[in-house]
Amino acid sequence: MTFAALADPTRRAILARLSSGAATVSELAEPFDMSMPAVSKHLKVLERAGLIGRGREAQWRPCRLEAEPMKEAVDWLETYRRFWEDSLDNLDAYLKELQTAAPGDEKPAVAPKRKR
Amino acid sequence: MTKRAESRQSDDASSAVLTFTRNFDAPCKRVFDAWTNAEQLSNWFCPAGFTVVSCAVDFRVGGVFDVAMRSSEGRVFRWHNTYRDIVIPQRLAYASSILDEAGRPIFDAVTSVTFRERDGGTLLIVESVVEKLHDPAAAVFADAMEPGWREGLGNLAAFLHRQS
Numbered sequence: 001m002t003f004a005a006l007a008d009p010t011r012r013a014i015l016a017r018l019s020s021g022a023a024t025v026s027e028l029a030e031p032f033d034m035s036m037p038a039v040s041k042h043l044k045v046l047e048r049a050g051l052i053g054r055g056r057e058a059q060w061r062p063c064r065l066e067a068e069p070m071k072e073a074v075d076w077l078e079t080y081r082r083f084w085e086d087s088l089d090n091l092d093a094y095l096k097e098l099q100t101a102a103p104g105d106e107k108p109a110v111a112p113k114r115k116r
Numbered sequence: 117m118t119k120r121a122e123s124r125q126s127d128d129a130s131s132a133v134l135t136f137t138r139n140f141d142a143p144c145k146r147v148f149d150a151w152t153n154a155e156q157l158s159n160w161f162c163p164a165g166f167t168v169v170s171c172a173v174d175f176r177v178g179g180v181f182d183v184a185m186r187s188s189e190g191r192v193f194r195w196h197n198t199y200r201d202i203v204i205p206q207r208l209a210y211a212s213s214i215l216d217e218a219g220r221p222i223f224d225a226v227t228s229v230t231f232r233e234r235d236g237g238t239l240l241i242v243e244s245v246v247e248k249l250h251d252p253a254a255a256v257f258a259d260a261m262e263p264g265w266r267e268g269l270g271n272l273a274a275f276l277h278r279q280s
């Protein structure tokens with residue numbers, strides 16, 4: 001599943017690097033101070049999740065981002081994050097309305113429905 | 117004053133976790149009530165551009181709270197939530213299935229909400245674990261959200277860095 005692939009910070013950093021262009025395994029390994037096999041392991045997870053593709057060119061096999069699945073996953077997490085940000089903003093406004101309607105009242109009157 | 121929410125993804129290898137932390141200038145009991153009373157939930161439990169059209173709460177462990185919300189284009193989505201844990205007025209945990217208008221699952225999540233007394237107000241921590249995305253139906257919900265905020269792939273790097 002895409003989300004498991006996205007959950008690891010190293011994998012997210014690899015994806016961030018690939019968002020600016022294709023790269024080889026050694027290019028990807030360099031900034032992380034990681035062995036090539038360790039990086040390869042992360043790349044396999046990303047490849048299985050469909051988030052990256054590998055070139056067929058001999059031993060270089062440059063990695064590139066698979067735009068669509070990646071975008072879908074990122075969009076979805078952003079959507080869900082936005083759901084909570086918006087709802088909690090609403091909650092804050094609603095609680096303030098209650099405060100205004102019935103200051104200090106432990107059993108606040110139901111405020112009028114918020115128009116969005 | 118509401119503190120800006122912080123969201124992150126955990127290092128959990130199996131799922132994506134979003135965490136939100138907010139301070140509310142209201143006692144725990146009042147914030148807890150807003151989360152667990154159907155009338156009150158329908159005042160706030162939806163994103164911008166949506167309206168809650170119905171809300172029912174069966175407030176017990178194993179009980180369901182169900183919120184239907186309509187987008188500005190008239191599409192209705194249902195949040196079908198089953199309580200897993202209730203500690204009044206400190207904690208809630210529930211499993212959610214989000215369904216589209218035809219009742220097809222869009223995604224599953226497990227959410228825990230912690231209410232902590234802080235300086236007379238409430239520190240609220242929401243942690244939501246996205247367990248399963250029923251690909252590709254999720255795009256339907258994403259498309260129904262307000263236009264203008266969805267970021268293209270050009271902002272992917274920024275997104276990923278923010279989550280790190």
